[in-house]
Amino acid sequence: MTVSAVAPSPQSTVSDSGYLLEVRDLRTYFKVMDGIVKAVDGVSFAIKPGETLGVVGESGCGKSVTALSIMRLHDTPPTWIPTTKITDMPPDVTAAMGDAGPSQILFRGRDMLTLSNEEVRHLRGNDIAMIFQEPMSSLNPVFTIGDQISEAVVLHKKLSRKAAMERAIESLSAVGINNPERRVKQYPHEMSGGMRQRVMIAMALSCDPQLIIADEPTTALDVTIQAQILELIRKVQDDTGAALMLITHDLGVVAETVQNVVVMYAGRVVESGTVDEVLLSPKHPYTEGLLTSMPSRGMRGQRLNVIKGTVPNPFNMPKGCNFTPRCPYAFGPCREYDPRIEDANPPDVACWLWTPAPGSPVPPRTRTQRPERQPS
């Protein structure tokens, strides 16, 4: 396989720096009839081999789009990601991009966005596997479980169909499915949701990927099965040493499963850090809102805190910080200037409460002090 498409120097240093996946300034814009939707607008994060990263946020904040962008599963058009290779971007999309440089998704130091379709296909399923949200509809109804698991193996590992079927049976028993020899001959409609999600995990495992992207793997399952599936994902990750990117809106899942967390809001990363930092001492008002809107023991009889309003309309983003209309702490600079996590100081939260804003050199908050909530 050639690597001619990849510019040599910066990427190789990145892989030397010890990251398996490094997303740099990812912008995924959709050109739709009414204009441009900035679904992901400058997201950066990195995952080390074997590490677990949680991506948290409400519906519609760009989590899944980020995952699909990493896998290069969007069609261009209507989806546009700026890269050095793309030359035919429509003028309105280019205008919306502004002066941002090309996005990069470095997997083992090679930019996914500039690889050929052929090269990306070799990585998909083989080195990067994905577990989808909807186990009920993610399996093809007309093929047996065994056919579907062994397809990836035949495709990537060049095994015979028989050997691939053996492997499918192995991975089914690795995900705790009884009687895998019989199960491989069954069709998806003969299985429950929890079993199908196990099958999806077995499929993801079958080629020993280095990175597993799980897009809300437990959302469609009922609560008792959720715990089992999470336990299973954690176990297979331990066994295989794969890195895991876990997308979820469930902070309980995050607390139990991941090491590092990225909090997304309206297509941006607003806060990042280790799971303890983010969950125990949230800095961004959005993270704080997410945490306080979870019911917990000892809250019986109290009113549950909610984050007011909804994610802003993508065609009508507020001026300044996107979170301003919903933020209980919003003050002067929030309505004027857009905080970017790249320029933030401290570096892990995009908020003028923490970073000195233009015209307000002393941020209201430091690590030791937090202001009173403004009456709403």
Next chain:
Amino acid sequence: MATDPLTGGLAPTNEAATPPSADFEVALESLNQWQLAWRRFKRHRMALVGTVTFGFMIVLAIVGPIIWPYNPLGVRSDLPGSQGFSPAQMFPFGSDGAGRSVWVLVANGARLSILIGLSTMFISVTIGTVVGVIAGYFGGRLDGFLMRLVDLFLSIPFLFVVLVAARFFGGGELLPLIIIFGVLFWPGLARLVRALFLTLREQEFVLAARAVGVGDMRIAFRHILPNAMGPIVVTATLTVAQAILTEAFVSYLNFGLKAQDISWGNALADAQSRMSVGNWWWPFFPGIFIALTVIAINFMGDGLRDALDPRSRE
């Protein structure tokens, strides 16, 4: 905590689930979509009748000309006048004015008529499916071009084109006629397949297949197409009936097969040209065979439609 292997519950380490699960093992049989469809098809009585009738026609088409070969010289010479023998005089269907047995004409005609029906179906289903898959899956400019082509085919008067094409390219031969039919029958199916693909390609399992690294062609033809087979099979069935009818009609107008070839349409045309009062059996028997075949196929199509519709789970 109780374990039940059927609820997708717990890891296999738990040995508690013993006797009940053994019963379940026996009860579970894996049926694929075709086996399920066959179950439902069997319940559709008219469809079964149609299948048996069509099966009979196919058998007739294969063995009829062997058992009752057509011999233009081997006719009875003791004709009772220009009407030919009535069915009462000559078993089973009487004869035409030249003394040819109408049954022999019907038995021999079955071969060409059904051959035309099936071949047309194969050609048009192949073209229609490929065009529909490409247009529906890949979309974009190719889709635009192919669908305008379909519009073009559907906007020209079908009859006129069939007749003109049959006259200019047909020359009374079988193969050109089949090709003309095949080329004219595909656009409707192409539209149908495209529409199916437009919904199917947005399904999660397509995304999942792409995420596993499956290529576009394989996704289109191996992953999505089997999910669209139901409507395609139904359309294919109905195309056979339509082609048989069209052949009868074109031959009746003397634009189809040459007069020496015996098909149901030619037999009708022959009967009509020398029709006089009273010799109803000349056109009646070829006509009733056409009608029976077409009705049988339509019943089959109906049954298939119900059996293959994923929403009609029993």
